[in-house]
Amino acid sequence: MAGRLEGKVALITGGGTGIGAATAQRFAEEGAHVVVAGRRIEPLEQVVKLIGEAGGAAEAAILDATDMQAFADLAQDIERRHGQLDILVNNAYSMVGGMIAYTSAEDWHANFRTSLDGTFYGTRAVFPIMERQKRGAIVNLSSVCGLLGAMYTAGYGAAKAGVISFTRTAALEGASHNIRVNAVIPGVAMTPGTEAALPTRAAQLATAAGIPLRRIADPVEVANAVLFLASDEASYITGTQLVVDGGKTCELATGAASMDDFDAA
Numbered sequence: 142m143a144g145r146l147e148g149k150v151a152l153i154t155g156g157g158t159g160i161g162a163a164t165a166q167r168f169a170e171e172g173a174h175v176v177v178a179g180r181r182i183e184p185l186e187q188v189v190k191l192i193g194e195a196g197g198a199a200e201a202a203i204l205d206a207t208d209m210q211a212f213a214d215l216a217q218d219i220e221r222r223h224g225q226l227d228i229l230v231n232n233a234y235s236m237v238g239g240m241i242a243y244t245s246a247e248d249w250h251a252n253f254r255t256s257l258d259g260t261f262y263g264t265r266a267v268f269p270i271m272e273r274q275k276r277g278a279i280v281n282l283s284s285v286c287g288l289l290g291a292m293y294t295a296g297y298g299a300a301k302a303g304v305i306s307f308t309r310t311a312a313l314e315g316a317s318h319n320i321r322v323n324a325v326i327p328g329v330a331m332t333p334g335t336e337a338a339l340p341t342r343a344a345q346l347a348t349a350a351g352i353p354l355r356r357i358a359d360p361v362e363v364a365n366a367v368l369f370l371a372s373d374e375a376s377y378i379t380g381t382q383l384v385v386d387g388g389k390t391c392e393l394a395t396g397a398a399s400m401d402d403f404d405a406a
Contacts, residue, residue: 157184169197328386
């Protein structure tokens with residue numbers, strides 16, 4: 142272990158799969174005691190097992206991120222048992238897609254309950270603890286859908302845009318207590334959700350062709366960005382967003398993805 146988070150206690154929501162699981166493993170590799178939280182115990186226990194086999198420290202916690210009281214209870218329990226809670230990663234999300242004209246109010250709000258409301262609940266739960274400690278780091282997971290429009294993702298994109306705005310305000314409110322709040326904005330990463338949306342190799346290659354780096358991210362590549370912002374290496378960084386998207390959002394059109402056509406000519 143390199144020890145970048147040595148002595149830290151971290152809570153990661155949505156930690157059973159994908160980016161959350163990769164983040165939990167990277168945090169543990171760097172010396173943190175990780176509380177891996179989510180709705181289903183089986184994937185959480187699998188992540189804890191992998192961390193333990195690698196020599197790290199972790200525990201699983203059942204959490205519905207849409208339950209404000211449950212979030213508060215978990216944060217207080219972690220502080221009571223460990224004496225501290227240094228890092229929160231608000232990674233849990235929900236996505237219900239559909240065209241705007243055919244999206245029900247229920248489906249619209251479903252996009253907000255975990256991604257945005259859960260981020261608020263988590264931040265609200267840990268702020269008093271971190272204020273008493275006079276230190277803390279919160280990393281919120283947004284999405285490139287919160288930066289740019291994408292068909293079928295009106296609700297999800299609006300929620301993730303809200304996460305970015307919320308991050309800025311939380312950073313301002315936490316600054317006087319030495320609480321840093323930042324956001325990581327992933328592009329396409331090969332998570333279970335992505336695999337479900339792109340079930341064939343052809344679909345995955347087509348998606349990768351539209352990314353300047355020409356590939357879909359491994360979740361650990363996003364986790365490394367979360368790790369940096371959570372660590373003391375980012376001690377003077379707060380209220381900002383780190384985009385991890387292979388260059389997708391820096392491009393005005395699709396030119397970089399089709400340069401081979403020019404090279405061939």
